[in-house]
Amino acid sequence: MAVVDYYQTSGAGVVSVAAHFGISSSQVVAWVKIFRTEGVAGLRPKPRGRRSTVKHKKTKQVKKLELSEKEAYQQEILKLRGELYHTRMERDFLKKLGAVSKNNLPPKKRQ
Known part of the structure; x- marks a missing residue:
C-alpha cells in the first residue's frame, strides 16, 4: 500500500x-x-492453497435436566396417567349405560 x-x-x-x-x-x-x-x-493478502474438504462436525451440546425439572416432568406424567385412567372409566361407564338403556326401551311396533 x-x-x-x-x-x-x-x-x-x-x-x-x-x-x-x-x-x-x-x-x-x-x-x-x-x-x-x-x-x-x-x-490485502489472500489465503493460499486449496480449501479443506473435510467438514468439521459441530459437537451437539446435550442439555441435562436439573433434578427439579426431572421430578416435575415425572409428576406431570403421573397426573396425566391418572386423568387418562378416570377418562377411560367414565367412557366405559357411559357405554354400558347406553347399552342398558337401549335394552329397556319397548320394541317399536311395525305397521
Missing part, C-alpha cells in the same frame, strides 16, 4: 518508485493496476 501511495502522491515514474523501494518496476505496475481495479481490498 505504501508503494502505491508513494507512486500516486510523489508524481515520480514507475522506475524511480521501484528503485526507491528496492523492488522491480513490473511489481509496481501490477500493484497500481490492482489498486485501480479492486481498490485497497485487492492489495
